[in-house]
Amino acid sequence: MGALSQLKDAFKAKAQQVGFTQVGITEAFPAPHIDAFQHWVEQERHAGMAYLARPDTLAKRADPRLILADCQRVICLAMPYLPPQAPLGETRSGYGRVSAYALTVDYHLTIEEKLNELALFLNANAPKAVAVRSYVDTGPVLERAFAEQAGVGMPGKNTNLIIPGVGSYVFLAVMLTDLPLLVDPPFTRDLCGSCQRCIEACPTGCILPDRTIDAARCISYLTIENKSSIPDELKPKVGSWFFGCDACQMVCPHNARPGEHTSPLGDPSLPEFVNLYELLAWDEFTITTRFADTALLRAKRRGLLRNAAVVLGNQGDTNALPLLRRHLAEENDPVLQDAFAWAIRQINGEDA
Ligand code: B12
Ligand code: SF4
Ligand code: SF4
Incomplete structure (x- = not known):
């Protein structure tokens, strides 16, 4: 031993x-x-x-x-x-927010x-x-x-x-x-107590009482893993989250650390806010090159464009309309058509 x-x-x-x-x-x-x-x-x-x-x-x-x-x-x-x-x-109007882990x-x-x-x-x-x-x-x-x-x-x-x-x-x-190393004692302290901040801050209310979440409503799932349309009921709740979501961690008192933050993973290779007008003008090759070696490629062009449309719809800026209309006319994919039509309706009323 x-x-x-x-x-x-x-x-x-x-x-x-x-x-x-x-x-x-x-x-x-x-x-x-x-x-x-x-x-x-x-x-x-x-x-x-x-x-x-x-x-x-x-x-x-x-x-x-x-x-x-x-x-x-x-x-x-x-x-x-x-x-x-x-x-x-x-x-930031025209920009979508990327969760910290993906930067x-x-x-x-x-x-x-x-x-x-x-x-x-x-x-x-x-x-x-x-x-x-x-x-x-x-x-x-x-x-x-x-x-x-x-x-x-x-x-x-x-x-x-x-x-x-x-x-x-x-x-x-x-x-x-298979090496029988000596084990460590388990963690037994509850770090939450009566705090409810994350539950109150979750935009979609998907944090369940048994320390699990309903992934179907979690913005992280909806913008990253989900291959379908984001349900209409949830699109407004996505807000400006373009890829992932950090809301439930940002309000957590355990993350309110003062002082220096460092990570052995190095500096971010992406900005926290991605310019969605630029993104919508890029072809598939440019998207792949621009986001090379980042988690964003997990959502593929289709997921990223869907998310960009939903964020722009939520921001309600009429400047986005020409690009959104162009994509609605050009994209054949039903998931993208759904997202662009919804965004146009959000900004411009029902005449999409
Ligand atoms: C599927 C998955 C997701 C899904 C579902 C998330 C979820 N909460 O279940 C989605 C796509 C939504 C997701 C989102 C995110 N994810 Co994720 N995800 C995973 C993955 C692959 C599996 C998680 C899983 O099994 N979920 C099912 C539930 C039931 O299991 P669980 O949450 O792990 O909970 C277990 C324990 O907590 C345990 N338990 C312990 N104590 C207690 C006490 C009680 C009373 C009970 C009932 C249970 C319990 O029971 C559960 C079952 O074993 C893991 C990697 C892995 N292999 O574990 C990464 C992982 C959990 N994700 C990670 C990250 C970073 C994220 C995001 C922060 C990314 C982002 N910014 O958008 C968000 C966070 C959202 C959130 N609030 O959870 C990290 C989390 C690091 C951390 N500090 O915990 C992991 C560990 C990846 C990694 N290797 O770093 N994720
Ligand atoms: S990642 Fe966002 S949507 Fe998911 S549980 Fe946390 S606050 Fe809710
Ligand atoms: S905000 Fe943090 S400490 Fe408070 S309940 Fe949520 S996870 Fe626990």
């Missing part, structure tokens, strides 16, 4: 050196709060994210040993990203490199060859529930994992391993 204890300390030091501010280690099985996840899926709160409800991924979420045979531990890591700069509610180079790319470095470190220092499977966001692993069990932090009412003194503007990552 002595060697494994030393390895754990050395690993944590290495993880901190590459930029993970928090590291916790926990048992891989049973998966914590899997019943809450299953209930969420049964209630169809996952909206159009069908991959979350597939029997094979459900089974893997319940038991990481189906991902990595002999999996003993889940190493949970957190890396901060830069918080939003402009205040909540700030709007730097796509974290999947940068964090994956760091996880590979950590896997090499484990293998170089362990007494035997070590099997490791790492994920950042993309794997069928309950990242927040494991992070809580590993003592990293606690999911708040808005469901985001909060780390005391750091806040919730962090990315999470997990490393599954």
Whole structure:
């Protein structure tokens, strides 16, 4: 055990050196709060994210040993990203707001490199060859529930994992391993108490009382993962959010940190407010080039144009009408036609 204890300390030091501010280690099985996840899926709160409800991924979420045979531990890591700069509610006519997590180079790319470095470190220092499977966001692993069990932090009412003194503007990552490292104690403190700020601030009221959200109403889902039209009832609630949403985190007292904010992920590669007139004038190639290596490409041209139309409709500026009309005439896609026609009606009454 002595060697494994030393390895754990050395690993944590290495993880901190590459930029993970928090590291916790926990048992891989049973998966914590899997019943809450299953209930969420049964209630169809996952909206159009069908991959979350597939029997094979459900089974893997319940038991990481189906991902990595002999999996003993889940190493949970957190890396901060830069918080939003402009205040909540700030709007700039003709511009759409991008949530803070998406402003730097796509974290999947940068964090994956760091996880590979950590896997090499484990293998170089362990007494035997070590099997490791790492994920950042993309794997069928309950990242927040494991992070809580590993003592990293606690999911708040808005469901985001909060780390005391750091806040919730962090990315999470997990490393599954067959190495029986010593485990850390779970996080047991409730960081919310009677606070309700996120629930009150959520524009669509999608935060549920059981620490889950109704994804079908969440602006983050509607503007990023959703491949369909944004329902008319929800379009006005999207406000100026062009990609993602930070409202429930911006009001959280745990994110009201004074002083310097830094992130090992580097400076933002995008502005917080994207010029939507420019975007609507770009062809597919320009969009792909301009947003290369950022999370924005996840929504593809179609999703980005849909979101731009909804934001411009919400802002009500008549200067947007010529571009919106041009797109309504040119786009054949029903999702885009719906968004452009709606935006024109919003700005100009019913004569779209
Ligand atoms: C699907 C998904 C989404 C969906 C659904 C989000 C949701 N809240 O369920 C959508 C597209 C809406 C989304 C949005 C965002 N996401 Co997202 N998303 C995921 C993903 C892939 C799975 C989450 C999931 O399983 N949801 C289902 C619910 C039921 O599970 P859960 O929220 O994780 O909750 C579990 C625990 O909290 C646990 N639990 C712990 N304690 C307790 C206590 C009680 C009483 C109960 C009942 C349960 C419970 O039970 C739950 C089930 O196991 C994860 C990555 C991953 N593999 O985990 C990223 C992840 C959660 N997303 C992330 C981010 C950054 C975001 C956004 C902030 C992006 C943005 N700015 O727009 C928003 C935040 C919106 C919000 N309020 O949640 C980060 C969150 C980091 C953090 N600090 O928590 C993650 C971890 C990705 C990463 N690797 O960094 N996301
Ligand atoms: S991301 Fe926005 S819409 Fe989603 S729960 Fe938070 S405040 Fe509500
Ligand atoms: S705003 Fe309040 S209730 Fe919501 S997550 Fe933060 S502390 Fe918890």
